[in-house]
Amino acid sequence: MDLELLNAERHLGLHQADASLERTHFVQIVASEFVTAAATCPIFLTKNSETGRFYAGAMFGFEPGENLLERAGAGRRGFLPLDVERQGYFLAPGGVAIDPGHPRFSAGRGAALFGADGQPAPALRRIQLVLGQLSAGVPETDAFIQSLVALKLVEPIDVDLSFDDGRSLSLAGLYTVSLDALGELDDAAALDLFRQGRLQLIYAMAGSLRQVPRLANLKNERLAA
Template sequence: MANLVAVDNQNHLTTRVDPDKSELHGAGLHLLPVVVSEFTQVGLQYPIVLTKKGDTGQFVFAAMLGFEAGENLFWQNESWQGVYLPLQIRRQPFFIEKVEKNAGSDTDTAGEEGDYIVCMDTSSPTICFDVSSGIGDDTGSGDSSEKGLPLFDETGHDSEYFLQVKECLSQLLSGELDNQRLLDHLQEMDLLQSMSLDITFENQQTRKVTGLYTIDQQKLAKLTDEQVLTLHKSGLFAPIYTFIASQGQIHTLIDLKNKQLA
């Protein structure tokens, strides 16, 4: 379970993080949320699909990494084999939290109410050293304080690595709005349809995958001129066709599964 704490340059001045270990957070994921701004990179290797959150029924764009829960076919030999590492993995172990003023809490230490703050999962394996809190692995040869990348310099200013983390988190935050804007148009124009996959692998093992959604290409081709103009002005045709084209990468997944079964 994640243990989130707000990051600041007093309590975490000595904290160091190993970004190479962020991949560990995706080892057991078969669906990984993605945002519109990374569709082009994601779609070159992973199928992009729509699924629904179990608790709210809200649609979520996701890269498909496997055919069943816990299966990431790109996780091999204890490392991520995909060329592009999606933002949701690259930002680990950091999260964005919105400051909310609760009774008895002091938001002055973390920001004003309504602000966004960067939090860190202190249980993440990416945290390799933290002198102040004892977080991380302090074993092995050499000076452990030199492991990983620092969040701050000696004067308390953000390190280059932490600035990159914040940019990644900012892209995810704005990406939520872009995703919702695209979804609103797709639903308003009744362009979504359910999809299921019936797959037979080379060893004759079969798999049926349900609970996924895609864009109805027949309805897309029959949009009115006004609807086409709306999508064009909104800059949504590119992500729509990237989304559709990416589903050809399901064959990449099948190939990886065949190799695994062999």
């Protein structure tokens, strides 16, 4: 992938299509997205296959290529992960870079990246904001997860599903926060989580598990159709 640093002279006529969640079943998210995500879909921790480190992700479907919220219009519009919104864009030394081969870019269709005066258009200003949020959010979220691990609050979770067509599905490699272990923390540790704003993140994760049955119902509706 060859990246190009964005500049008005070279990319004045470049346009972008909307970012798409189509066929996306699991997306990495950062802590600032937890509360919004939890109202729409379950949030799990899982491990990076290369590093073995935990990261947080929002689940939109149970299998690769499956987004059960695609046709649940209000749900999909309610939460578009930053990591999806920045498709094709990257932070680079000197500014914002793009993958010119990414399918969302074209010369004339979609939202312009620059105005006629060469200044960033609203679409590009939004991307700059998104990249800034991700740049700050990834290390913040890593620190949150590391604190959960240090306090022994992370536990594996079995997600076993049965569907109306008789098929069953078991999801492996997923983790959540143990509210039982949270309740056993000493007062100092619990107060520290509260003061750092991490209790809200924990309860958002725990509450998001109520979205698993919702996704299962959407899958049954799709099977019936």
